[in-house]
Amino acid sequence: MRKVNTFREEVLSKALKMLKKYPLCNHCLGRQFAMLGHGVENAERGAAIKLVLTLNAHAVALEKKREGVKLLKTLAFNGFSKNAEKILQKITKKPGKGKHGKCYLCENAFQKIHTYVEKAVETLNLYEYRSFVVGVELPVEIEEREDEFKAEFQVKHGENLRNEFGRVIGKKISEIAGKPVNHKTPDIVVLLNPFTGQLRLQINPLYISGRYRKLARGIPQAKWICT
Incomplete structure (x- = not known):
């Protein structure tokens, strides 16, 4: 149970706090937790976090709680989540607001x-x-x-x-x-x-090294100045 709570606090709760204050793309949200998990790109990590948050927000909204709708709005507009936007439209019966803004960190x-x-x-x-x-x-x-x-x-x-x-x-x-x-x-x-x-x-410069063998007389070793 302690590990589950730690995950919620370190990842889900913190990610939601970030999204409530700033618009973040999948790359920039996922990058804040880049050292958690291996073989996963930050964009995938960010999308996964947003999906879990969206599922949770939808569950809260289905219980007729306004907080769920607020969370979906956050994920739709600050999280650029298409899933959250579609769920929000279905619940509120209102069309989406269309074009979103820029990611706070990478500016898209x-x-x-x-x-x-x-x-x-x-x-x-x-x-x-x-x-x-x-x-x-x-x-x-x-x-x-x-x-x-x-x-x-x-x-x-x-x-x-x-x-x-x-x-x-x-x-x-x-x-x-x-x-x-x-x-x-x-x-x-x-x-x-x-x-x-x-x-x-x-x-970057290319360095070439070499050596030569003097096999006959009459070949000077001094520099030749060409004119």
Whole structure:
């Protein structure tokens, strides 16, 4: 029972508090609990948390409690949950409000990942390389906003925005280009700012070493100055 209560407090209750105050996409909600569970992407984690909260809110609403409807509204508009929105429409008999706002943390930048990946692959195709890594450049105000958010909700199991962007984009580029990500000695570093769309490549130098054998006389070892 203690473990169940801890899960509710650490994940569900905290996630709901976050959503009541800020609009968060699946990536940004799931990232706050990134260290819980393995082999699950943050977007999947965030969607799963929202689904559990939606089921709970629906159950409360079916008991004719106004709190359930309020929770569904929070999940529909701050959580961008299509499930919550559909349930809310069915209960209230009112159409949805349509377009939603932006995620508080990423400003919907994760929705543009496909475009950035295509641009990166197209640029990388101009070069010969064996491996790469993605470096992410973020505006200072975005990083400060995330730090303040984590402090406000005492996030203990989270991952930072820079890491998620780099990992997700790197994985998708690798799948398309067929080249591995190399964090230690990459041939090319893809530097991307997902908030401005600016992309540039850093080509790491190639060092070639060799030796020669002098097998005949008459070949000088001094430098030759060509004129």
